Every structure is written in C-alpha cells, then in structure tokens.
Amino acid sequence: NAGVTQTPKFQVLKTGQSMTLQCAQDMNHEYMSWYRQDPGMGLRLIHYSVGAGITDQGEVPNGYNVSRSTTEDFPLRLLSAAPSQTSVYFCASSYTVSAYSGEQFFGPGTRLTVL
Amino acid sequence: AQSVSQHNHHVILSEAASLELGCNYSYGGTVNLFWYVQYPGQHLQLLLKYFSGDPLVKGIKGFEAEFIKSKFSFNLRKPSVQWSDTAEYFCAVGRDDKIIFGKGTRLHILP
Numbered sequence: 179n180a181g182v183t184q185t186p187k188f189q190v191l192k193t194g195q196s197m198t199l200q201c202a203q204d205m206n207h208e209y210m211s212w213y214r215q216d217p218g219m220g221l222r223l224i225h226y227s228v229g230a231g232i233t234d235q236g237e238v239p240n241g242y243n244v245s246r247s248t249t250e251d252f253p254l255r256l257l258s259a260a261p262s263q264t265s266v267y268f269c270a271s272s273y274t275v276s277a278y279s280g281e282q283f284f285g286p287g288t289r290l291t292v293l
Numbered sequence: 294a295q296s297v298s299q300h301n302h303h304v305i306l307s308e309a310a311s312l313e314l315g316c317n318y319s320y321g322g323t324v325n326l327f328w329y330v331q332y333p334g335q336h337l338q339l340l341l342k343y344f345s346g347d348p349l350v351k352g353i354k355g356f357e358a359e360f361i362k363s364k365f366s367f368n369l370r371k372p373s374v375q376w377s378d379t380a381e382y383f384c385a386v387g388r389d390d391k392i393i394f395g396k397g398t399r400l401h402i403l404p
Contacts, residue, residue: 211392218302220383220396221337228390236391268336272392280325280344280387284337 179204182285184269190291191259199254199288201269209272210252211236211282212244214265221268227252259292266290297386299395306374307403314369314398316384325387326367328358329394332380340382343367354378376404 185200203210211226213236223236227246241263243255252271256263266289270282300315318324328340341352348360358369367384379402384395 209390213394218396220299221394223391223393226391234390237393270337280327280392281339281342282337282392286336 181205182269182271182283184267184285184288186288187286188289190293191256192293193260195259197256197259199256199267199269199290201252201254201285202250203252203269203271203283204250205271205273205283206249207271207273207283208249209274209282210246211270211272212242212252212254213268213270214238214263215268215287216265224254224267256290261292264290264292297384297393297395299382299384299398301398302396303399303401305401305403308376309373312369312371312374312378312400314382314384314400316367316369316395318365318367318384318386320365320386320388322388325392326358326360327385327387327392328352328356328367328369329383329385330380331383331397337383340369374400374402376402378402 182203208229212224213221215221222238225244227233230249233244266287268287269285272282298317326343329337330340331337341350343350343360351357356371381397381399383397
C-alpha cells in the first residue's frame with residue numbers, strides 16, 4: 179500500500195492564482211481530512227469528509243473548497259490564493275473518527291508559498 | 294470555545310531526564326484522545342490513543358499517557374528521554390467527526 183499520497187510536494191503561487199492540492203489513499207478509508215500547519219499554531223482542520231459525497235467544514239475553511247467524488251481522492255482547491263495561505267498542508271485518512279481506530283494516517287505534506 | 298491546550302510550547306531536556314507534556318481539552322461528553330509525534334522532516338505519526346478502559350495508556354517508544362476525566366487532561370510521559378525523542382508532539386481530541394489538534398510542543402533533547 180502506498181498509504182496517503184499528496185501532490186505536489188512544493189508549490190509557489192502568485193496572489194490570486196488558483197490551484198488544487200491532490201490527496202489520495204489506497205486503504206479504503208472512509209474518513210479523510212485536510213489540515214494546515216503553521217509555526218506556533220499546530221495543525222488546524224480545514225475540511226473533512228466522512229465518506230464519498232459528504233464533506234464538511236473544519237476550523238479554518240475560508241478560501242478553500244473540497245469535494246469527495248470517490249473514496250480514494252480528496253482534493254483541496256484554493257480559489258484565489260492569498261499570502262495568508264502560505265503553509266504546509268497535510269492530508270490524512272482514517273478508517274473512522276468516532277469509534278474503533280480513529281488513528282489518522284498522514285500524507286507527506288505540500289509546502290505552499292503564496293507571493 | 295472548545296479547544297485543545299498544550300501548556301508547553303518548547304521544552305529542553307537532557308538525555309535520561311523524565312518528561313511530562315501537558316494537554317487539556319474543553320470538550321464535554323465522550324471524546325477520543327491522541328498524541329501524535331512529528332520527527333524532523335517527517336510527517337505525523339501516532340504515538341498512542343485512548344478511547345475507553347484503563348486510563349493509563351502505553352504507546353510506542355516507551356511513551357505513556359494518563360487520562361484524568363475530572364481534569365479534562367491527557368498528559369504524555371516518558372521516564373527517560375533519548376536524543377532521538379527530539380520532535381514536535383501534538384495532543385489531539387476526536388469528537389463529532391472531527392479531530393482537533395493542540396498547537397504542539399517542541400521537545401529538544403540535549404545529548
């Protein structure tokens with residue numbers, strides 16, 4: 179199993195550009211999530227999904243969109259990039275959040291810089 | 294507001310010292326509790342978790358954590374740290390389909 183994969187690893191954008199961060203998992207996990215990691219702020223939940231076709235907002239959803247058309251993929255879209263979105267983005271997946279495991283498996287991250 | 298608080302932002306210890314990292318949360322009701330670790334240049338991985346049962350939970354690499362319900366706390370401990378424990382440690386709380394992380398504690402072990 180490849181686990182959770184993210185592309186690209188690095189990205190530089192100009193203010194106002196849009197882009198999609200890709201996330202895929204091959205563990206047949208129902209739950210997937212996106213976090214951003216900023217120095218001194220820890221990880222903050224952007225959006226999450228409890229299954230295909232279902233998404234919901236986390237702590238810091240503004241400026242980001244997600245969709246979940248398949249169990250495997252959970253892309254994160256930046257609609258109009260701003261310097262405040264400079265961060266490291268992590269995708270994670272879990273068999274389930276509310277019972278049993280709850281352990282999240284993290285991808286390697288995407289380092290995004292917005293100029 | 295509901296939150297996860299880690300009391301120490303940066304901890305420096307010598308090898309063989311004992312470690313305790315504090316974590317408190319403000320969510321009511323039943324929660325799942327986690328500690329994750331991020332070694333330099335790596336992504337997060339699970340150290341240990343608590344869902345129910347014995348409030349003293351043992352994890353990987355000699356770490357343990359104690360859930361004290363009355364104090365809404367889930368502190369991480371290790372009796373004797375090693376240089377390889379240098380990392381950032383995150384407490385996290387799972388409830389209502391979300392897992393919310395604390396701000397993290399950077400642990401630096403002096404050789």
